[in-house]
Amino acid sequence: MALDLKLRVTESGGRAGPKGAEPVPARNRTMQVRLERDWLRYREASGTDVLLDFARRRRIVLDEAARTYREESLFATVGFRHMELANRELGRSVIAAGKGDTAELEPVMVEHHLSALDKSRGRTIDSETPWSGGLRGFFRSVIGGSTRSDISVVSERGHTVFATAAGRRLFSFSDEGTDAPPEQVRQFVQFLRYVYQGHPLVLERLASGDRIPRDIHYFARQPFESPAHEVSLRVHAVDVVPDVALPLIGLRRVLRPHEDSPVNASIERVLLGEVPDNQEVVTRRMAEAKQSLQAGRGLEGTLALMELSLETDVSPSELGALLQQETDVHVRRLREALTQPPRNEAEARAVVATYVELRGPAGNKAHVLNTFQASTHRALQEDEEARGLLLDAIEVNPFLAGAYKDLGDIYLSEYATGDAWMCWEAARKLAPDHRLLKDVNEWEATLVADHPEYFEGGRALGFDTRLH
Numbered sequence: 482m483a484l485d486l487k488l489r490v491t492e493s494g495g496r497a498g499p500k501g502a503e504p505v506p507a508r509n510r511t512m513q514v515r516l517e518r519d520w521l522r523y524r525e526a527s528g529t530d531v532l533l534d535f536a537r538r539r540r541i542v543l544d545e546a547a548r549t550y551r552e553e554s555l556f557a558t559v560g561f562r563h564m565e566l567a568n569r570e571l572g573r574s575v576i577a578a579g580k581g582d583t584a585e586l587e588p589v590m591v592e593h594h595l596s597a598l599d600k601s602r603g604r605t606i607d608s609e610t611p612w613s614g615g616l617r618g619f620f621r622s623v624i625g626g627s628t629r630s631d632i633s634v635v636s637e638r639g640h641t642v643f644a645t646a647a648g649r650r651l652f653s654f655s656d657e658g659t660d661a662p663p664e665q666v667r668q669f670v671q672f673l674r675y676v677y678q679g680h681p682l683v684l685e686r687l688a689s690g691d692r693i694p695r696d697i698h699y700f701a702r703q704p705f706e707s708p709a710h711e712v713s714l715r716v717h718a719v720d721v722v723p724d725v726a727l728p729l730i731g732l733r734r735v736l737r738p739h740e741d742s743p744v745n746a747s748i749e750r751v752l753l754g755e756v757p758d759n760q761e762v763v764t765r766r767m768a769e770a771k772q773s774l775q776a777g778r779g780l781e782g783t784l785a786l787m788e789l790s791l792e793t794d795v796s797p798s799e800l801g802a803l804l805q806q807e808t809d810v811h812v813r814r815l816r817e818a819l820t821q822p823p824r825n826e827a828e829a830r831a832v833v834a835t836y837v838e839l840r841g842p843a844g845n846k847a848h849v850l851n852t853f854q855a856s857t858h859r860a861l862q863e864d865e866e867a868r869g870l871l872l873d874a875i876e877v878n879p880f881l882a883g884a885y886k887d888l889g890d891i892y893l894s895e896y897a898t899g900d901a902w903m904c905w906e907a908a909r910k911l912a913p914d915h916r917l918l919k920d921v922n923e924w925e926a927t928l929v930a931d932h933p934e935y936f937e938g939g940r941a942l943g944f945d946t947r948l949h
Contacts, residue, residue: 483516487513487718487719488511488513491508508526532727533555538936549733554902557899560898562932593652596679605631630646631646632644633645658716659692661693666687736749780811792880793915794916814838819853848877849874851870851873875888885904886905886915905918
């Protein structure tokens with residue numbers, strides 16, 4: 482069985498407008514959350530229905546009126562929050578150097594805002610919920626006064642309250658609530674984690690219980706006086722309902738509108754359509770290379786073999802021989818550009834000029850040069866130029882796995898993690914075992930190791946369907 486929860490949500494605090502001069506009025510709404518075995522569902526303030534599919538590690542946005550859905554990797558959420566930890570620490574150090582106010586950027590606050598733990602800091606939380614005052618509180622302060630956790634836990638008027646060591650409140654939940662199997666409580670905490678964040682140690686304390694609290698309150702949820710600075714949630718109805726399958730039958734997958742991201746128009750053919758058979762690609766590129774070489778177009782033939790490597794990760798033995806032995810002046814120039822990394826900006830500019838000059842001799846394989854030139858522009862910190870070249874390359878050949886990998890890297894550097902994983906997804910569909918994807922695989926493994934809580938689902942945890 483599954484659970485349907487009806488929540489009343491109040492968002493308050495924060496400021497908007499020029500320089501944050503205008504207070505944001507409180508907003509009240511209702512929300513329904515469904516907890517299933519491997520997934521959960523909720524509706525955003527915009528009215529959009531979102532599914533978190535833990536079995537496939539996907540975030541799915543439904544448009545039932547249009548009978549369509551969009552999806553992206555859960556890694557896009559986790560990856561952004563993981564990266565933002567370091568980004569905000571850098572911001573804190575800069576502000577601190579200028580003697581500014583860093584209260585919202587202190588590490589424990591950032592972990593709360595992002596719901597991501599910086600394990601290197603060895604964060605601690607009180608191991609029990611002490612009484613608020615009285616003799617027990619007195620003896621605790623005397624006997625264990627020298628040990629102070631980063632996050633305190635106190636009981637206050639029927640609520641468990643979590644705060645920083647400096648006294649800044651983070652989160653609270655009521656003692657009253659609905660008893661439920663631990664696995665369903667964890668599913669509910671997953672909803673909180675993805676939608677409202679919260680310090681990981683605090684959420685883990687809530688997830689370790691056997692109750693879905695009636696009342697939950699987030700303090701200082703967003704930094705920098707953002708709207709929804711505080712959020713209150715009240716669970717006012719809990720219904721046991723039959724399990725249902727992920728509601729995607731009869732729906733068609735779509736991508737975001739093309740104007741949302743320039744890569745979408747090019748990537749749609751790969752993600753939503755059929756891709757070439759790799760063996761057919763090998764046969765076709767080898768034939769093209771042979772024809773070009775026999776006709777005396779050495780650079781064009783060489784690039785045909787390189788295109789094959791970008792598409793399938795197949796690197797023909799003929800390619801190495803061509804690069805090493807070919808006497809064609811254009812092939813020699815390409816070899817020099819590829820094998821002699823520039824040592825300074827002037828040399829990098831010269832390499833770019835070489836690729837531009839080789840476009841004529843490259844014939845109908847000039848787009849392959851784009852992928853090499855894009856790497857040089859990235860070294861020059863010219864990501865816009867690199868992105869344009871890669872987009873042009875996949876417009877000519879939409880099946881260049883290597884180009885999608887490089888595009889994903891550019892988007893990642895800009896914190897556009899949704900676009901990054903979408904590009905890597907295209908590369909994987911084209912060439913699942915491509916060596917260029919090794920660092921993506923390794924980083925995903927790191928994210929799972931550092932933030933395993935983001936990927937836990939009911940089935941993986943041995944979901945118990947009993948309701949107490």
